[in-house]
Amino acid sequence: MNDIDRMLRTTPINRRSALGVLGLTGASAALAACAGGTSPAPSTEASAPASVAASTEPSAAASFEAESELLIYNWTDYISDKNLAEFKTRYGTDVTQDFFASNEEFITKVQAGGSGYDLGCPTAEYVQALIEAGIVQKLDHSRIPNLQYINPTFLNNAWDPNADYMIPKDYGTTGILYRTKLVPEPVTSWKDLYDLTIGKYSGKVVFVNSMGDVFPMPLKMLGYSVNDNDPAHLEEARKIFLDLAPHILALDSDTYDDKMTSGEALLVLGWTGPITDLKANPDTADTVYLVPTEGTIFWMDVWMMFADAPHPNASYAWLNFIHEPAIQAEETIANYYATANDEAKKLVPAEILNDPAVFPPDDVIASLEGSLDHSGVQQRADIWAEFASKIGG
Amino acid sequence: MSARTTARSDTGGRAKSALLTGALLLPISVWYLLLLVVPLVMVAIFSFGRRAPNGGYVADFTLDNYARALGTIDPFLTSLSMAIGGTIGTLLVGLPLAYFMATRAGRWKGLLLLLLIIPFWTSFLIRTYSWLILLGQGGLAGFLADLTGGEFRILGTWSAVMVGLVYGYLPLMVFPIYVTLERMDRTLIEASKDLGAGRWASFRQVTLPIALPGLVTGSLLVFIPMMGEYVIPQILGYGRVFLMGNALYLDFVEFRNWPAGSAKAVMLIVIMLVAITFYLWFLNRGRRTREVSML
Numbered sequence: 001m002n003d004i005d006r007m008l009r010t011t012p013i014n015r016r017s018a019l020g021v022l023g024l025t026g027a028s029a030a031l032a033a034c035a036g037g038t039s040p041a042p043s044t045e046a047s048a049p050a051s052v053a054a055s056t057e058p059s060a061a062a063s064f065e066a067e068s069e070l071l072i073y074n075w076t077d078y079i080s081d082k083n084l085a086e087f088k089t090r091y092g093t094d095v096t097q098d099f100f101a102s103n104e105e106f107i108t109k110v111q112a113g114g115s116g117y118d119l120g121c122p123t124a125e126y127v128q129a130l131i132e133a134g135i136v137q138k139l140d141h142s143r144i145p146n147l148q149y150i151n152p153t154f155l156n157n158a159w160d161p162n163a164d165y166m167i168p169k170d171y172g173t174t175g176i177l178y179r180t181k182l183v184p185e186p187v188t189s190w191k192d193l194y195d196l197t198i199g200k201y202s203g204k205v206v207f208v209n210s211m212g213d214v215f216p217m218p219l220k221m222l223g224y225s226v227n228d229n230d231p232a233h234l235e236e237a238r239k240i241f242l243d244l245a246p247h248i249l250a251l252d253s254d255t256y257d258d259k260m261t262s263g264e265a266l267l268v269l270g271w272t273g274p275i276t277d278l279k280a281n282p283d284t285a286d287t288v289y290l291v292p293t294e295g296t297i298f299w300m301d302v303w304m305m306f307a308d309a310p311h312p313n314a315s316y317a318w319l320n321f322i323h324e325p326a327i328q329a330e331e332t333i334a335n336y337y338a339t340a341n342d343e344a345k346k347l348v349p350a351e352i353l354n355d356p357a358v359f360p361p362d363d364v365i366a367s368l369e370g371s372l373d374h375s376g377v378q379q380r381a382d383i384w385a386e387f388a389s390k391i392g393g
Numbered sequence: 394m395s396a397r398t399t400a401r402s403d404t405g406g407r408a409k410s411a412l413l414t415g416a417l418l419l420p421i422s423v424w425y426l427l428l429l430v431v432p433l434v435m436v437a438i439f440s441f442g443r444r445a446p447n448g449g450y451v452a453d454f455t456l457d458n459y460a461r462a463l464g465t466i467d468p469f470l471t472s473l474s475m476a477i478g479g480t481i482g483t484l485l486v487g488l489p490l491a492y493f494m495a496t497r498a499g500r501w502k503g504l505l506l507l508l509l510i511i512p513f514w515t516s517f518l519i520r521t522y523s524w525l526i527l528l529g530q531g532g533l534a535g536f537l538a539d540l541t542g543g544e545f546r547i548l549g550t551w552s553a554v555m556v557g558l559v560y561g562y563l564p565l566m567v568f569p570i571y572v573t574l575e576r577m578d579r580t581l582i583e584a585s586k587d588l589g590a591g592r593w594a595s596f597r598q599v600t601l602p603i604a605l606p607g608l609v610t611g612s613l614l615v616f617i618p619m620m621g622e623y624v625i626p627q628i629l630g631y632g633r634v635f636l637m638g639n640a641l642y643l644d645f646v647e648f649r650n651w652p653a654g655s656a657k658a659v660m661l662i663v664i665m666l667v668a669i670t671f672y673l674w675f676l677n678r679g680r681r682t683r684e685v686s687m688l
Contacts, residue, residue: 009661104646111449209632211647250549250631255525262530264548376444381648388643389468392549392633 024284046249064143066091067311070318072105073098073117080334083327090321093314107115110306113182118309119318123374124159124300125212127166136165137305143316147322152302154340158370166302167319170337173291173360173368174213174297177268177275179260181286189293190221193267194240202247203392206265209251209385212371213297214269220294226369229377238383258286272357276336289357295367300340332358424564433662448649458656465640465657469664472637475626476619478551479558483615486559487566491607492600494567495574506571509564521557521628528553528629549631551578557625562618566611573607574600609676613669620665637661 002147018332043117072079076099100106103126109115113135130136139269141147145168147155154171155163176193185196194217197205207214216226217236251258257274261284278287303322304313311387321327329346332352338359339345345353352358360368374380408535443453452561512520526532528547547553577600585595610684623638637657644654 102646104649107448107649132447250633252631258525264530264546373447375448375648376446376650381643381650384647385640385643388632388639389635391635392631 002267014197026244064313064316066314066317068093068314070095070119070314071098071117072096072119072121072318073100073110073115074121075099076101078121078301080330082334083322083330086327087318087321091314091317092336093311093317095318114308115306116310117306119304120304120309121169121301122304124166125303125371127302127304128159128373130304131160135307137307137309138164139167139305139311139319140316144320144323146320149323149325149328149341149343151340151342153365157300157321158372159300160302166304167323169301169322170302170331170335170338170339171281171298171300172272172297172337172358174208174216174269174271175289175291177256177270177272177278177287177289179263179284179286180288181268182266183261186296187267188290190217191294193217193269193292194221194244196267197244197247201266203249204206204264204266205248205268206250206252206256206259207248207269208253208256208271210253211380212373213271213376215374215380215384216297216369216371217269217292220292220296223294226297227374228372229374229380231379234379234383238386241383241387242390243388246393248391251388251391253297260287274338275357291360291364291367293367295369297371298368300370301337436655436658437643439651440659442652442655444648444650444652448651449650451650453652458652459660460658461653462656465637467637468637469661470638471634472620472622474683475554475558475622475636476616478555479562479619479622480612480616482555482559483562483566484612487563487611488570488604488608490563491567491570491574492604494547495577496579497572509567517561518624519560521625524553524557524560524629527557549633551630551634554626554630554634557629558619558622562615565614569610569614570604570607573604577603605676609673617665617671618663 070093072095076096079095079097087093087095100109103123106120106122106131107126110117110120111130111133113133127136141163144167147163150168154168160166174215176187176190178187183201185192187193187196187202193205215237218240219226219228219233221240222233222236224230224233224237249259252259253270255267256265256270257278259280260268260278272289275287275289278284303319305312305319309315322331323341323344325341325343325347328339328341329347332339332344332348336352336358339348345359349386356364421606439450440458441454441456442458443451443455445451494502498505526549528534530538534545536546537547549558580636581599581603582595590598621638621641623636623642626632626636626638641654641657644650644657
């Protein structure tokens with residue numbers, strides 16, 4: 001099981017950039033570093049963009065001396081290289097990152113404590129368990145003055161109502177991706193996806209392999225909350241799952257973009273991650289992403305500090321730095337995920353700001369729900385296992 | 394007096410060699426203890442516990458996990474048929490290949506062995522992913538679709554899984570058989586022919602029994618990991634077959650229910666132990682009766 005786990009970790013299991021796949025980028029980066037004879041540490045100060053470098057450092061953070069090192073446990077390719085270089089320039093701190101491919105992997109590694117990291121970057125619903133276990137440090141808001149720029153909606157969320165333990169990194173939605181040229185029918189809702197899956201496009205639909213992301217479909221179709229655990233309601237959801245199962249091509253979080261490119265998958269219940277690459281490819285430029293009208297979940301990745309963080313000053317410096325509007329805007333430009341930082345939003349180019357796959361329109365935001373972690377609900381687990389075992393008939 | 398000195402030096406030598414043996418065995422013993430025995434004991438203990446409210450394990454004594462594990466008989470049977478099919482497939486390709494390399498390849502032997510090993514220098518995952526291209530719409534499936542003018546799919550089917558399994562496990566089958574055949578005394582075949590046996594009879598009565606230990610080793614080396622195989626069916630089979638590996642993955646990763654997963658793992662281990670013990674006992678018994686009948 002360990003071997004398999006290790007193998008899986010090197011696969012592109014995430015909704016982030018597919019570039020981290022198979023460790024190829026890591027290997028090529030190492031090769032490039034050898035070939036160039038330069039230090040692999042990205043400390044070139046010249047690479048910081050003028051707009052970023054122009055910002056001033058708030059005085060509150062200055063009273064603490066940032067340590068020379070900062071250890072972050074993060075998703076692959078999830079921080080702008082420019083910002084890493086800028087941070088090094090300002091504080092003299094080298095940021096070292098280790099990467100995880102799924103929240104489950106993150107939890108498994110850190111839940112015993114003593115992970116040795118300063119900051120972690122999981123999805124919000126997974127932090128609650130860590131807070132209860134005493135793994136997460138309560139944040140001193142006075143040391144993160146840039147929190148003032150964050151939209152209160154995202155600070156006062158269901159997972160951590162006062163942002164005591166976590167602050168937003170970015171957020172996104174789970175929705176439907178489809179090829180408009182190959183699917184001429186209008187798709188606007190979960191119900192549409194359901195009808196097309198059991199009908200015309202049977203065998204050409206992929207769902208991400210993640211219970212928490214797929215349960216919202218039947219629940220929202222039925223008009224229930226994504227966090228509804230009423231046994232009768234879950235039983236109704238189960239019927240929808242069993243209707244769908246024989247018509248699904250695969251449960252796949254890793255390579256659904258490849259299946260869309262080859263035309264094997266025309267509709268996907270998935271994340272916005274691959275949409276940029278799909279649109280950039282002339283063969284799949286017709287791909288669109290939409291948030292179903294019944295509503296869906298939003299996920300929010302957050303910054304959290306470990307209780308035993310070895311470099312607390314550098315950690316606070318980073319948390320404040322990353323929410324400086326110009327720095328945060330650069331994160332959005334680099335990662336293509338929506339920021340919760342209102343000031344930063346003003347600095348994001350219009351083409352990104354107006355892309356519904358990145359920033360949901362305001363009326364859509366109203367229909368979004370944060371999903372709690374339901375992996376311990378036995379009925380949900382049983383339904384998901386039954387669904388997974390009946391894929392393809 | 395001289396006898397006494399000899400005796401003393403003898404015991405000294407024996408003690409020294411015992412010490413040396415102990416020292417040499419120490420690393421592997423520690424390795425086995427820490428990485429095999431301890432984890433297995435932990436899995437066994439976990440299987441009687443409960444899922445912690447936030448996932449993981451809480452100590453308890455309950456048989457609920459085993460009661461639930463009995464419900465996973467379907468994925469177990471699917472894994473079993475896949476592993477049997479995969480082992481037979483690997484055997485069908487591996488035996489002729491090993492036979493050819495050991496007896497007919499001549500000076501190409503070294504090169505063939507090298508070619509068999511070279512793929513192992515690349516990550517297993519990358520090799521499996523490359524089959525996605527070979528079997529996909531830009532590869533064999535697309536070619537066959539053009540040829541027949543219809544739609545043709547290989548990926549996401551049992552055929553793709555079988556191709557992946559045979560490809561991935563082939564060397565584990567070939568090498569043990571190759572080693573047994575390599576050492577075979579060629580004059581035995583000549584003798585059997587002199588005594589009037591045809592090609593098939595020689596193969597069946599001389600070559601096959603000699604290769605049998607290799608066949609058994611190879612089959613076990615291939616069969617056991619195939620029972621827990623998860624990656625190949627997931628990538629090449631699109632996860633459309635629900636195996637023991639999928640059930641374990643769901644418990645440990647998706648549901649973070651370690652006790653439930655542990656119970657299934659323990660059940661799998663016990664069934665495999667019993668089955669393989671029986672298999673080996675059956676083979677040995679078969680060989681003994683054959684020897685008797687030959688007499």
